Amino acid sequence: MIAPRARRINIPLRHVALMCGGMLFALLANVTYLQGLDSERLNEDPRNQRTMIARFHSPRGQILLHDGTVIATSRKAGGATYRYRRFYPDGPLYAAITGHFSLHGGAGIEQAEEALLSGGDPRVKVRGLVGGTRGGATLRLTVDRGAQRAAYDGLRATGKPGAVVAIDPRTGAILAMVSLPSYDPNLYASFDAARLDRVDKRLRGDPANPLLNRAIQRNYPPGSTFKVVTGAAALHSGRYGLGTRVSAPASLRLPGTSTYLRNFGGDTCGNGNPPLLQAFKLSCNTPFAKIGVDLGQDVLREQAEAFGFDTDDLEVPMPVARSVYPPVLDDAQTAMSALGQFDVRATPLMIAMIAAAVANDGSLMRPHLVKDVRLADGTMIDKAEPSAYRRVLGAEEAERLTVMMVAATGKGSTGSAAAIRGVKVAGKTGTAENTAKGRAHALFTGFAPAVSPGSPWGSWSRGADPGDGWRLP
Known part of the structure; x- marks a missing residue:
């Protein structure tokens, strides 16, 4: 039982x-x-306080300029919970590049290279365990201190919002990146949550939008700077040369519409039938609109995409907003797009890349901001190698386009203010209507000297006639 x-x-x-x-x-x-x-996923959850506190337990990697100048570093905070505080010696000057790092997270390179700067990258973490060192890796940038200061002071002197980007066309190294109005990243270094919330709310609510990096985070109508792209397409087609006569009436009726396009001032361009070189020099609208229609939307789009429009693969290492050439156009829209109007949009970085491609014989190098990465003991674990991004146009076409851009900064041109005594400057001005606010954007892209940009100042030395009997003026 x-x-x-x-x-x-x-x-x-x-x-x-x-x-x-x-x-x-x-x-x-x-x-x-x-x-x-x-x-x-849990480590990245903003509600995870332990992970957030751990970010301030060890010194974060420094951010240096090309010459070793420190623009972001960590200092002892003196507290038990948060041991290190981020510090930016020249905060507003480099804010568009560094961004900031705070209890709320980061922006700019601080965010884009978080793994390296914090020490979370496997290469940094393993070396730290083996060597007994702690802290993040140091980033040395391609930015030149003098170029950055000149760009910042020059743009600030205008009293207007805007952006400046300078690139070494031979390597793609970004020498300067400025966006104004700027802000002081040190404001985000507070561990007082209430104060940090007030700072963040104030800056995000500022109508001037100081947290926006205008150089890479937003695109704008490129205006007549896009005529460099249209000029490249015209030269590549073989139907146009520097001496080819183009019709340049005072006004042009856009195909299929009752709307008339006019040149600046409402006058004819040149004698109404100037060579392409002079039409570019005077930035005439009607002839370039007619060239756009003649070439067709597909040819213009193909040339724009060769420069990098309509792609999402660009990081510097911060992601770059897409520059756009419209997908489907009628003839009137194609005419306006050839002038950088209608729905054409480009970031200031892309505007600089257009000139850089011409300067480098038609080869566009991939733009980048980080030169090398080193551990706390000085060991280099990564180094930028210049790499070609796109073949934009042939060397001979780039040479002819350079002639056009040099003419556009010569005496009597729209870009004469960019002329430098004793130096051949290649450039192109642009004015684009901003219908959203009823104002116009002013743009300029260019390079100097016109031969071998980046080398000591010199003059045109190639000797060979660039074509059609035209030489640099």
């Missing part, structure tokens, strides 16, 4: 044991999943 009764009692006990074993297995599986497979 005892054995059957014991067996009856053991049956529910076994069920309970199996259920407890299953629950224990599920618990262990869930812990394994959370700590192993899902740990990255």
Whole structure:
């Protein structure tokens, strides 16, 4: 009697044991999943206070200029919870590049290179465990201190919002990147949550939008600077040369519409039938609109895409907003697009890249901001290698386009203010209507000297006639 009764009692006990074993297995599986497979998501969750506090336990990697000048570093905070505080010696001057790092997260390079700067990158973490060092890696940028200061002071002197980007056309190294109005990243270095919230709310609510990096985060109508792209397409087609006569009436009726396009001032361009070189020099609208229609939307789009329009693969390392050439156009829209109007949009970085491609014999190098990455002990773990981004146009076409751009900064041109005594400057001005605010954008892209940009100042030295009997003026 005892054995059957014991067996009856053991049956529910076994069920309970199996259920407890299953629950224990599920618990262990869930812990394994959370700590192993899902740990990255949890670490990045802004509600995870432990992860946020840990970011300030060790010194974050420094950010340096090309010459070693420190523009972002970590200082001891003197507290038990937060041991290190971020500091930006010349905050507003480099804010468009560095961004900021705070309890709320980061922006700019601070955000784009978070893994390296914090030490979370496997290359940094392993070396730290082996060598016993702690802290993040140091980033040395391509930015030139003098170029950055000149760009910042020059743009600030205008009293207007805007952006400046300078690129070494031979390597793609970004020498300067400025966006105004700017802000002081040190404002975000506070550990006072209430104060940090007030700062963030004030800056985000500022109608001047100081947190926006206008150089790469937003695109704008390029205006007549896009005529460099249209000029490249015209030369590449073989139907136009520097001496080709183009019709340049005072006004042009856009195909299929009752709307008339006019040149600046409402006058004819030149004598109404100037060579392409002079039409570019005077930035005439009507002839370039007619060239756009003649070439067609597909040819213009193909040339724009060769420069990097309509792509999402550009990072410097911060992601860059897409520069856009409209997908489907009628003839009137094509005419306006050839002038950088209608729905054509470009970032200031792209405007600089257009000139850089021409300067580098038609080869566009991939733009980049980080020159090299080093550990705390000085060991280099990464270095930027100049790489070609796109073949935009042939060397001979680039040479002819350079002639056009040099003419556009010569005496009597729209870009004569960019002329430098004793130096051949290649450039192109642009004015684009901003219908959203009823104002116009002023743009300029260019390079100097016109031959071998980046080399010591010199004059045209190629000797060979660039074509059609035209030489640099």
